[in-house]
Amino acid sequence: MEYGSSVLIDRSGRKISYVRLSLTDRCDMRCRYCMAENMTFLPRADILTFEEIAAISSHFVARGVRRIRLTGGEPLVRRGAVQCASMIGKLLDHGLEELTLTTNGTFLAEHAAGLWDAGIRRINISLDTRDPERFHYITRQGSVEKVLQGIAVAQQLGFRIKINMVALKGLNDHEIPEMLQWCIAEGLHLSLIETMPLGIIDDDRLNRFVSLKLIMPILQERFPMVASTHRTGGPARYWQIVNSKSKLGLISPLSNNFCADCNRVRVSAEGKLYMCLGHEAHIDLRKALRTGDVAMLDMALDQAMGTKPPKHDFDLARPATDRHMNVTGG
Ligand code: SAM
Numbered sequence: 001m002e003y004g005s006s007v008l009i010d011r012s013g014r015k016i017s018y019v020r021l022s023l024t025d026r027c028d029m030r031c032r033y034c035m036a037e038n039m040t041f042l043p044r045a046d047i048l049t050f051e052e053i054a055a056i057s058s059h060f061v062a063r064g065v066r067r068i069r070l071t072g073g074e075p076l077v078r079r080g081a082v083q084c085a086s087m088i089g090k091l092l093d094h095g096l097e098e099l100t101l102t103t104n105g106t107f108l109a110e111h112a113a114g115l116w117d118a119g120i121r122r123i124n125i126s127l128d129t130r131d132p133e134r135f136h137y138i139t140r141q142g143s144v145e146k147v148l149q150g151i152a153v154a155q156q157l158g159f160r161i162k163i164n165m166v167a168l169k170g171l172n173d174h175e176i177p178e179m180l181q182w183c184i185a186e187g188l189h190l191s192l193i194e195t196m197p198l199g200i201i202d203d204d205r206l207n208r209f210v211s212l213k214l215i216m217p218i219l220q221e222r223f224p225m226v227a228s229t230h231r232t233g234g235p236a237r238y239w240q241i242v243n244s245k246s247k248l249g250l251i252s253p254l255s256n257n258f259c260a261d262c263n264r265v266r267v268s269a270e271g272k273l274y275m276c277l278g279h280e281a282h283i284d285l286r287k288a289l290r291t292g293d294v295a296m297l298d299m300a301l302d303q304a305m306g307t308k309p310p311k312h313d314f315d316l317a318r319p320a321t322d323r324h325m326n327v328t329g330g
Pocket residue numbers: 027033034035071072073074075102103104124125126164165166193194195196197198325326329330
């Protein structure tokens with residue numbers, strides 16, 4: 001392949017059109033399935049500046065990327081996150097088709113208007129339970145009231161909202177039908193997620209794992225739904241809930257591998273380009289960018305395409321990588 005010549009195609013022939021950009025690995029919560037209680041975060045001096053994030057985004061768009069999702073850690077804990085979103089949002093009229101955000105919602109109420117002005121129209125908000133005590137237990141430090149307030153403000157502004165709920169045996173699995181009912185009443189979409197073995201945590205992932213294959217028959221019995229061809233560029237497979245505005249998304253990395261049509265790569269807050277959630281393979285984009293030579297960045301991207309693994313191989317008994325999900329985001 002000629003360097004920088006074209007769109008990004010990996011060694012399995014998959015076109016890469018979607019980038020998830022982590023603004024920070026830090027977070028105001030410590031969700032039990034995501035992190036250990038005591039975490040070491042990147043030194044602030046090591047993370048990309050907003051100018052660097054914007055430059056990398058622009059370069060990805062020049063190479064055919066059409067969707068960028070801002071994530072973390074918690075993207076909104078980084079000071080100036082909205083300003084960074086605005087800088088990337090400028091690409092919306094110049095090749096970028098969609099800029100989205102994944103957030104835990106704590107700081108959404110105060111930033112929602114700025115995010116709208118930046119051009120974001122779709123937000124994924126994590127909400128594993130609506131029960132305040134259970135929420136506090138799962139997140140170790142979160143406040144469900146703040147998240148619900150953030151959702152309400154974002155709804156008023158007109159954002160399309162999808163709730164992300166990680167299914168956890170014995171913690172929130174009994175609440176899934178009720179969560180779907182609530183999403184339907186509120187006009188929100190719901191994505192259920194299987195917990196993935198990424199990084200060492202204090203809890204036992206094996207005991208908490210729930211296969212969505214077991215949850216679906218329970219939901220289908222209660223909620224009439226039809227399989228939908230709707231896709232948002234991510235790994236979710238959707239079902240339209242009949243007579244409602246809501247879709248049910250299933251993200252089943254363990255029970256139903258979706259790697260064959262993976263179109264995604266992830267950039268960590270320090271500028272490492274990870275080719276797959278379940279593998280260590282990465283390329284240092286920050287180093288390439290700081291040479292000041294665009295050709296080096298192109299070369300790094302092309303080199304990365306040659307290293308994207310065909311698929312993840314998750315085994316719940318041990319973490320697929322030492323990296324926690326907060327490094328690369330979801
Ligand atoms: N802090 C933001 C949030 O929670 O939405 C964005 C980053 S978070 C890493 C992105 C998504 O990944 C969240 O929906 C979270 O529930 C999910 N997640 C985190 N760790 C996970 C794991 N080990 N397995 C599956 N999903 C995970």
